[in-house]
Amino acid sequence: MSHPTEQSAFLRWTDPKTTAVVRNTLLEARRTEEFTSGIGLFAVREIPRGTRMIEEAPMIVLPNTQSIDDELDAFCSAFQQLTEAERSNFDQLYCGYSVDKTSELLNAVRRWRSYNLTHDTDGSWLDDTRHTEVLHIIYDRFYRFRTNFVYLGAVNASGKGLFALFSRINHSCVPNAYWTFNAAIERLTVHATRHIRVGEQITISYIKDPIAPKIVRALREKALAKSSVSILPKKDALPSAMELVALLEKQGIAGMELASAYRQCAIFSQRIGALQAAKNYAALEDLTKRSAVGLDRLQGDGDDKTDAESSGREVQSVEATAEA
Numbered sequence: 508m509s510h511p512t513e514q515s516a517f518l519r520w521t522d523p524k525t526t527a528v529v530r531n532t533l534l535e536a537r538r539t540e541e542f543t544s545g546i547g548l549f550a551v552r553e554i555p556r557g558t559r560m561i562e563e564a565p566m567i568v569l570p571n572t573q574s575i576d577d578e579l580d581a582f583c584s585a586f587q588q589l590t591e592a593e594r595s596n597f598d599q600l601y602c603g604y605s606v607d608k609t610s611e612l613l614n615a616v617r618r619w620r621s622y623n624l625t626h627d628t629d630g631s632w633l634d635d636t637r638h639t640e641v642l643h644i645i646y647d648r649f650y651r652f653r654t655n656f657v658y659l660g661a662v663n664a665s666g667k668g669l670f671a672l673f674s675r676i677n678h679s680c681v682p683n684a685y686w687t688f689n690a691a692i693e694r695l696t697v698h699a700t701r702h703i704r705v706g707e708q709i710t711i712s713y714i715k716d717p718i719a720p721k722i723v724r725a726l727r728e729k730a731l732a733k734s735s736v737s738i739l740p741k742k743d744a745l746p747s748a749m750e751l752v753a754l755l756e757k758q759g760i761a762g763m764e765l766a767s768a769y770r771q772c773a774i775f776s777q778r779i780g781a782l783q784a785a786k787n788y789a790a791l792e793d794l795t796k797r798s799a800v801g802l803d804r805l806q807g808d809g810d811d812k813t814d815a816e817s818s819g820r821e822v823q824s825v826e827a828t829a830e831a
């Protein structure tokens with residue numbers, strides 16, 4: 508239940524001198540050497556492939572909403588429930604501020620403010636100057652959420668979550684980690700998809716399909732087309748799928764995309780009667796999935812077409828603390 512004083516969360520910023528420290532026993536957030544990449548997450552220990560590097564509960568969860576007003580309202584309610592340390596941590600997350608400053612969003616922020624925040628912390632009406640400042644604070648924080656949230660299921664059809672440590676992970680087209688929201692344990696997990704050395708930056712792919720480069724898409728489409736009942740002989744499908752596997756392996760892409768390519772190889776091998784090869788590919792698919800999402804994810808929903816799994820060799824919990 509929201510207490511009136513909690514509304515003051517949007518009437519001031521957190522103390523900028525407060526340093527949010529976000530780490531666990533395997534990883535720490537720090538500035539990257541590249542100016543444009545800001546803060547990143549780095550390994551503080553050797554991390555074997557398949558290690559569960561992060562198992563993190565959301566700081567903020569929003570339900571799937573239909574309108575921008577509903578989403579903003581849900582965000583503001585959730586934000587007001589955060590502790591001071593969490594707010595401070597949140598205020599220091601990266602903000603892609605100028606991404607889409609739309610009048611629609613600004614108007615939604617104005618509406619929310621006028622219904623919910625009429626008075627200042629000292630009880631006086633918000634004057635014009637404070638009014639503008641308060642709009643800015645709400646707008647900025649909502650944007651910070653929008654820069655960092657992930658869907659907890661299907662895009663545009665599920666709730667959204669914000670995770671403090673996960674929010675510090677930068678993108679790479681050839682990532683060394685794979686993330687998924689594991690509904691069985693209601694945690695976001697990040698697994699190492701290859702061995703990671705001390706000091707190496709942890710990266711994930713921000714792109715839904717990281718094997719998007721044209722050449723790879725073409726290969727995959729070729730493999731799928733050849734597997735269909737008509738036109739092309741089924742036996743041609745396997746070499747194309749194997750070509751895709753080889754390309755992914757060469758690039759070092761070892762998340763669920765590779766698992767899916769192994770699966771194609773297993774299916775196509777089985778179809779031409781190469782049963783031992785099919786078994787081998789199925790085993791590789793299984794190993795790859797375990798390394799990317801973990802056994803609990805695989806057993807949790809039984810949907811092996813979507814995400815990955817991991818061995819769960821190490822489970823780290825997030826320590827998000829604030830130091831004055």
Ligand SMILES: C[S@@+](CC[C@H](N)C(=O)[O-])C[C@H]1O[C@@H](n2cnc3c(N)ncnc32)[C@H](O)[C@@H]1O
Nearest residue numbers: 543544545546600601603655674675676677678
């Ligand atoms: C979720 S944040 C990641 C953490 C962020 N670097 C920070 O300082 O907190 C996403 C933002 O990080 C930056 N970023 C992520 N990956 C990057 C990359 N490979 N190169 C440059 N900037 C990157 C972009 O500005 C992106 O909008």
